[in-house]
Amino acid sequence: MDSVVHFHLPVGDMKRAKKFYSEIFGWPMIPTGMNQDYTLVHTAPTDEEGMLLEPGAINGALYVRDKPDERPVIIINVSSIDEYLEKIESAGGKVSAPKTPVGDFGLYAEVKDSEDNIIGLFQDLK
Numbered sequence: 001m002d003s004v005v006h007f008h009l010p011v012g013d014m015k016r017a018k019k020f021y022s023e024i025f026g027w028p029m030i031p032t033g034m035n036q037d038y039t040l041v042h043t044a045p046t047d048e049e050g051m052l053l054e055p056g057a058i059n060g061a062l063y064v065r066d067k068p069d070e071r072p073v074i075i076i077n078v079s080s081i082d083e084y085l086e087k088i089e090s091a092g093g094k095v096s097a098p099k100t101p102v103g104d105f106g107l108y109a110e111v112k113d114s115e116d117n118i119i120g121l122f123q124d125l126k
């Protein structure tokens with residue numbers, strides 16, 4: 001079974017969003033060092049390396065919205081993005097963002113499901 005492993009929340013104002021989510025839910029904001037437009041959030045206790053300590057919990061990220069119609073995205077870990085892109089298209093879904101490397105540790109793509117929802121796919125490389 002493939003699991004939800006991450007989420008993305010688009011925001012209009014990063015500073016305001018960080019304040020909101022940290023004050024309301026107590027989520028720590030973790031800078032990525034990549035840029036100011038993408039910040040990791042921890043929604044459950046983690047170890048020193050940022051790995052979750054609670055089974056089934058997921059962490060996510062805030063990112064600056066590019067388009068006004070962007071919505072939250074869940075990300076599912078899959079064994080092979082290429083296989084899943086084929087399966088999704090065969091089932092009536094569509095690729096909305098092609099497979100892209102994420103550093104040297106993974107591959108990411110986005111698809112639209114049969115109901116026009118955006119879903120992220122992530123494949124670990126290590």
